[in-house]
Amino acid sequence: MKWVARETIQAQILAGLRDAPVTMLTGPRQCGKTSIARRIAALRRGTYFDLEDPQTPIQSGVAHTVLGDLKGLVVLDEIQRQPALFELLRVLADRRPRLARFLLLGSASPDLIRGAGESLAGRVRHVDMEGLGLGEVGAASWKRLWVRGGFPASYLAAGDARSMRWRMDFIQSLLERDIPQLGIRVPAAALRRFWMMLAHFHGQVWNGSELGQAMGVKPDTARRYLDILCGAFMVRTLPPWFENVGKRLVKAPKIYFRDSGLLHALLGLEDVQQALSHPRLGFSWEGFALDEVLRATGGAQSAYFYRTYAGAELDLLIFRRDRRYGFEFKFGDAPRPTRGMHAVIKDLGLEKLWIIYNGDEAHRVADRVWLLPLAHISRGIEW
Numbered sequence: 001m002k003w004v005a006r007e008t009i010q011a012q013i014l015a016g017l018r019d020a021p022v023t024m025l026t027g028p029r030q031c032g033k034t035s036i037a038r039r040i041a042a043l044r045r046g047t048y049f050d051l052e053d054p055q056t057p058i059q060s061g062v063a064h065t066v067l068g069d070l071k072g073l074v075v076l077d078e079i080q081r082q083p084a085l086f087e088l089l090r091v092l093a094d095r096r097p098r099l100a101r102f103l104l105l106g107s108a109s110p111d112l113i114r115g116a117g118e119s120l121a122g123r124v125r126h127v128d129m130e131g132l133g134l135g136e137v138g139a140a141s142w143k144r145l146w147v148r149g150g151f152p153a154s155y156l157a158a159g160d161a162r163s164m165r166w167r168m169d170f171i172q173s174l175l176e177r178d179i180p181q182l183g184i185r186v187p188a189a190a191l192r193r194f195w196m197m198l199a200h201f202h203g204q205v206w207n208g209s210e211l212g213q214a215m216g217v218k219p220d221t222a223r224r225y226l227d228i229l230c231g232a233f234m235v236r237t238l239p240p241w242f243e244n245v246g247k248r249l250v251k252a253p254k255i256y257f258r259d260s261g262l263l264h265a266l267l268g269l270e271d272v273q274q275a276l277s278h279p280r281l282g283f284s285w286e287g288f289a290l291d292e293v294l295r296a297t298g299g300a301q302s303a304y305f306y307r308t309y310a311g312a313e314l315d316l317l318i319f320r321r322d323r324r325y326g327f328e329f330k331f332g333d334a335p336r337p338t339r340g341m342h343a344v345i346k347d348l349g350l351e352k353l354w355i356i357y358n359g360d361e362a363h364r365v366a367d368r369v370w371l372l373p374l375a376h377i378s379r380g381i382e383w
Helices: 007-019 033-044 063-068 085-093 110-120 139-148 160-181 188-199 208-215 219-231 260-267 272-276 281-297 339-348 374-379
Strands: 022-026 047-050 072-077 100-106 124-128 235-238 254-257 303-307 313-320 323-329 352-357 363-366 369-373
Touching: 007 022, 007 033, 007 100, 007 124, 022 033, 033 047, 033 072, 033 100, 063 085, 085 100, 085 110, 139 160, 139 260, 139 272, 139 281, 139 374, 160 188, 160 260, 188 208, 188 219, 188 254, 188 260, 208 219, 219 235, 235 303, 254 260, 254 281, 260 281, 272 281, 281 313, 281 323, 281 374, 303 339, 313 339, 323 339, 339 352, 339 369, 352 374, 369 374
Parallel strands: 022 100, 022 124, 047 072, 072 100, 323 352, 352 369
Antiparallel strands: 235 254, 303 313, 313 323, 363 369
16 A cells, blocks of 8 residues: 655654654554654664563563563554553653653554543643645545545545445444543444544534434443544544633534545545535535635634624634634635625624635625635645
């Protein structure tokens, strides 16, 4: 399978290794963490350990002996399999002179994050990794990336059918093997049913009561299922922005699949034509484009949506240097600004509002409103 360069994420990892004794690279399984870590280890002549390997020498009782003598770069893959190592890594990171720097790889989970934060606070640089994005595969390949998603094995598969098969196998493996290994005890069949139902709520405001009622479980149980999928980097919750603007505002988060390919797999959409003709087309495009904007802007920590009960709404609000910028996502040849967009600009005091669409031309369409092709996003945004 061909290699796709991941220059941005590699630069973030190398910066972490330069500035901190420990760098933690987290993201969903199969997104490419191991491949890029092995490349960096080879470049730095580092030492690599796979903690899922039963034959790994990093075992209880001897880990200090093995790790304590190493110098240079040390990579520990699937660190969540041995959370007790965090205490040892704290001791090794505090040594002076500093003999080794550690790169930890792991699938995200509340237990993993909590253990790392408590033991390695002040010593660790966090780097989040996702699947492939437009900046890595090229803007001309957006349809393939949109339909298949960014997991390298899915995107690079020899044909849509093989890509679909890989995604279905990934879903089964995550539910039956990977999530239980994180210490989470939920019936795989129940979580799969919830995940499939959630596909029809992609891009919509979270309603735990509705989903719980449909599944025959309590809203708290539905919320727990959602938290599990968020913890595994399968789902993103986008919080609402609300302030005292004299309006009744929606205060529940919106739900997005972080990978459009997994969304399409659960909706049964194998190729571009099926995706283009599906009733959820607009919501699918919204989530895909939103993810690309967050990648390009680095705005995931300051990103919100805005909606009033009167009907005014904004798909994405990003704060940048104390200024507010808006994004709307529309699938169409030439979407136009609406009365609601102008109302939101006034309500929120937006500097600019971009309508991200699937066309080719970028131009201003109204005061503070610009039409911007998704293909241009990876080139950067003119704030």
